[in-house]
Amino acid sequence: xxxxxxxxxxxxxxxxxxxxxxxxxxxxxxxxxxxxxxxxxxxxxxxxxxxxxxxxxxxxxxxxxxxxxxxxxxxxxxxxxxxxxxxxxxxxxxxxxxxxxxxxxxxxxxxxxxxxxxxxxxxxxxxxxxxxxxxxxxxxxxxxxxxxxxxxxxxxxxxxxxxxxxxxxxxxxxxxxxxxxxxxxxxxxxxxxxxxxxxxxxxxxxxxxxxxxxxxxxxxxxxxxxxxxxxxxxxxxxxxxxxxxxxxxxxxxxxxxxxxxxxxxxxxxxxxxxxxxxxxxxxxxxxxxxxxxxxxxxxxxxxxxxxxxxxxxxxxxxxxxxxxxxxxxxxxxxxxxxxxxxxxxxxxxxxxxxxxxxxxxxx
Amino acid sequence: xxxxxxxxxxxxxxxxxxxxxxxxxxxxxxxxxxxxxxxxxxxxxxxxxxxxxxxxxxxxxxxxxxxxxxxxxxxxxxxxxxxxxxxxxxxxxxxxxxxxxxxxxxxxxxxxxxxxxxxxxxxxxxxxxxxxxxxxxxxxxxxxxxxxxxxxxxxxxxxxxxxxxxxxxxxxxxxxxxxxxxxxxxxxxxxxxxxxxxxxxxxxxxxxxxxxxxxxxxxxxxxxxxxxxxxxxxxxxxxxxxxxxxxxxxxxxxxxxxxxxxxxxxxxxxxxxxxxxxxxxxxxxxxxxxxxxxxxxxxxxxxxxxxxxxxxxxxxxxxxxxxxxxxxxxxxxxxxxxxxxxxxxxxxxxxxxxxxxxxxxxx
Numbered sequence: 001x002x003x004x005x006x007x008x009x010x011x012x013x014x015x016x017x018x019x020x021x022x023x024x025x026x027x028x029x030x031x032x033x034x035x036x037x038x039x040x041x042x043x044x045x046x047x048x049x050x051x052x053x054x055x056x057x058x059x060x061x062x063x064x065x066x067x068x069x070x071x072x073x074x075x076x077x078x079x080x081x082x083x084x085x086x087x088x089x090x091x092x093x094x095x096x097x098x099x100x101x102x103x104x105x106x107x108x109x110x111x112x113x114x115x116x117x118x119x120x121x122x123x124x125x126x127x128x129x130x131x132x133x134x135x136x137x138x139x140x141x142x143x144x145x146x147x148x149x150x151x152x153x154x155x156x157x158x159x160x161x162x163x164x165x166x167x168x169x170x171x172x173x174x175x176x177x178x179x180x181x182x183x184x185x186x187x188x189x190x191x192x193x194x195x196x197x198x199x200x201x202x203x204x205x206x207x208x209x210x211x212x213x214x215x216x217x218x219x220x221x222x223x224x225x226x227x228x229x230x231x232x233x234x235x236x237x238x239x240x241x242x243x244x245x246x247x248x249x250x251x252x253x254x255x256x257x258x259x260x261x262x263x264x265x266x267x268x269x270x271x272x273x274x275x276x277x278x279x280x281x282x283x284x285x286x287x288x289x290x291x292x293x294x295x296x297x298x299x300x301x302x303x304x305x306x307x308x309x310x311x312x313x314x315x316x317x318x319x320x321x322x323x324x325x326x327x328x329x330x331x332x333x334x335x336x337x338x339x340x341x342x343x344x345x346x347x348x349x350x351x352x353x354x355x356x357x358x359x360x361x362x363x
Numbered sequence: 364x365x366x367x368x369x370x371x372x373x374x375x376x377x378x379x380x381x382x383x384x385x386x387x388x389x390x391x392x393x394x395x396x397x398x399x400x401x402x403x404x405x406x407x408x409x410x411x412x413x414x415x416x417x418x419x420x421x422x423x424x425x426x427x428x429x430x431x432x433x434x435x436x437x438x439x440x441x442x443x444x445x446x447x448x449x450x451x452x453x454x455x456x457x458x459x460x461x462x463x464x465x466x467x468x469x470x471x472x473x474x475x476x477x478x479x480x481x482x483x484x485x486x487x488x489x490x491x492x493x494x495x496x497x498x499x500x501x502x503x504x505x506x507x508x509x510x511x512x513x514x515x516x517x518x519x520x521x522x523x524x525x526x527x528x529x530x531x532x533x534x535x536x537x538x539x540x541x542x543x544x545x546x547x548x549x550x551x552x553x554x555x556x557x558x559x560x561x562x563x564x565x566x567x568x569x570x571x572x573x574x575x576x577x578x579x580x581x582x583x584x585x586x587x588x589x590x591x592x593x594x595x596x597x598x599x600x601x602x603x604x605x606x607x608x609x610x611x612x613x614x615x616x617x618x619x620x621x622x623x624x625x626x627x628x629x630x631x632x633x634x635x636x637x638x639x640x641x642x643x644x645x646x647x648x649x650x651x652x653x654x655x656x657x658x659x660x661x662x663x664x665x666x667x668x669x670x671x672x673x674x675x676x677x678x679x680x681x682x683x684x685x686x687x688x689x690x691x692x693x694x695x696x697x698x699x700x701x702x703x704x705x706x707x708x709x710x711x712x713x714x715x716x717x718x719x720x721x722x723x724x725x726x
Binding site for chain 1: 430431432483486487503504505506507509510512513514516517518520521524532533536539540543544546547548550551
């Protein structure tokens with residue numbers, strides 16, 4: 001497993017956990033002065049290290065020799081990523097009777113579905129960079145990237161089919177359908193920038209939370225928890241997913257506004273109004289209209305500096321960052337509340353820690 | 364059901380069948396002076412009319428309100444097409460105990476998978492026209508077209524899941540996987556034009572024949588035929604699919620060489636060397652190298668007139684058209700031979716007629 005964030009190595013000198021997800025979440029917690037939480041996350045490394053490396057081995061062995069589509073599919077998988085969804089599967093399974101081959105299949109499947117959507121998204125957005133490297137579409141062409149996404153999707157469905165737990169395949173088909181529907185909602189609003197909170201949350205719930213919900217539910221089922229317990233885990237996943245997406249939006253905007261505004265431009269052009277942007281446009285209602293007019297009338301591939309400046313000013317005045325964090329923290333608390341349906345266990349504590357760390361993460 | 368080929372209405376004055384697939388195949392046969400075959404095909408119209416309109420109703424009802432992706436998905440479906448794959452499902456089922464809800468689900472599923480691949484292919488090829496209309500990607504954008512393809516794929520899998528016949532879902536997952544692999548093979552050869560027959564047939568078998576194979580097999584299973592009988596139908600489908608693809612290639616090239624050579628250019632640029640082109644490059648080996656060099660060195664979006672001229676000359680000299688037809692007819696005979704595993708029936712005769720007409724079709 002690779003750690004693509006070199007600066008983390010300094011922060012984690014206090015301990016040497018080998019699981020990069022927990023490593024990262026732990027360092028986030030340490031960084032925020034959340035000492036106990038950081039300790040908890042680091043102590044979890046051993047706990048799920050084995051499960052995660054089983055998933056990682058499976059992902060690494062995924063092969064399709066001599067085909068461009070195979071290379072395109074593996075390209076993204078091998079760049080790593082947080083593997084947060086398989087981690088959720090493993091921890092949910094460990095809330096029950098433990099990690100087993102079904103949990104492994106679900107863990108691999110959710111990561112494959114996630115990567116499939118990224119491959120297709122990158123073609124849609126004509127993205128050039130992902131996880132710090134050239135995107136698969138840039139490296140192997142749009143065709144290979146689209147087919148690779150199709151391939152990973154089919155492979156994910158096969159894994160879940162193989163696990164042969166009643167209802168789980170249908171649920172994954174429904175989940176993917178929900179994701180596609182949500183991905184397409186912003187297209188409806190393209191060029192309008194009039195997305196309100198209810199639309200935003202529908203998108204976040206479908207695009208991001210649905211797969212977290214599936215990860216937690218399937219893990220619970222693999223661990224032979226009761227149906228109400230699995231539903232509670234799914235509920236946890238739904239809240240975690242929204243918290244994750246809101247923080248993602250915030251980090252994207254913060255990283256972007258500080259630099260060129262290119263990703264911001266792409267999002268807006270695609271009708272993708274993120275949560276911090278909703279807060280910003282509420283603060284400065286004319287700004288949204290101005291940007292919409294400007295996007296409609298210009299062929300430039302970048303927002304003008306004065307618009308970026310107004311975005312920054314409105315972001316400051318609206319307290320967008322703090323309000324996004326508050327929302328994420330609130331969702332994390334809801335998520336943790338859902339876990340009360342489960343017996344106390346090390347895995348349950350780990351899920352609590354994951355929720356906290358997700359709301360507080362800085363990257 | 365719509366007939367998008369107005370010139371057919373003149374040719375079919377002898378009868379007024381309502382099923383456009385058989386109508387078209389029948390008119391092909393009539394056109395070729397194959398009187399008995401034409402009569403047979405026309406007499407089949409009543410026979411499968413009901414089955415096909417059940418499938419068509421299902422396809423028409425496929426809905427996803429207020430979402431661009433739904434419109435993009437329906438766009439292509441509503442433009443009709445030959446519906447040859449669902450026809451195969453229906454006839455295979457009628458070789459057994461008849462058309463039922465399982466056959467309906469399989470019929471809808473194969474048409475959805477076919478349309479899903481077309482949606483993705485059109486994005487890959489930046490195609491502007493399909494079935495005589497603007498492509499979904501042009502009408503609704505690449506994003507909506509990609510997501511619509513994903514949606515139709517998921518919807519197809521759901522239908523097959525619902526039919527709940529053992530092994531059929533796994534088989535569709537394998538089939539789609541085979542299609543993706545075959546679709547990506549030409550990408551390997553991009554810019555080389557050194558595709559030989561064995562590669563060509565691997566591509567045709569995966570890209571086209573695999574789904575025909577599935578259509579026939581699933582129809583047989585729905586009709587409760589024995590496993591060897593279903594395997595024989597699958598074998599028929601494999602031969603039919605290759606015959607269909609070779610004729611498709613021929614019609615594309617003939618239609619294209621007579622006009623601008625634009626589709627030919629696109630195929631070559633994508634490394635897609637079709638069967639008639641293999642024959643043409645065998646006739647004039649220097650031509651393939653010249654085109655490859657020219658494609659690598661030029662930014663033009665069209666082949667020069669002198670190259671097109673040489674293609675036409677080599678096509679003539681190699682007897683490409685006749686040899687493609689011969690191959691298709693041979694495959695049609697192989698297909699028909701496979702049907703000997705089945706008892707004589709009206710449906711079996713219909714499949715024989717479909718094989719003949721596929722080899723002889725003019726559009």
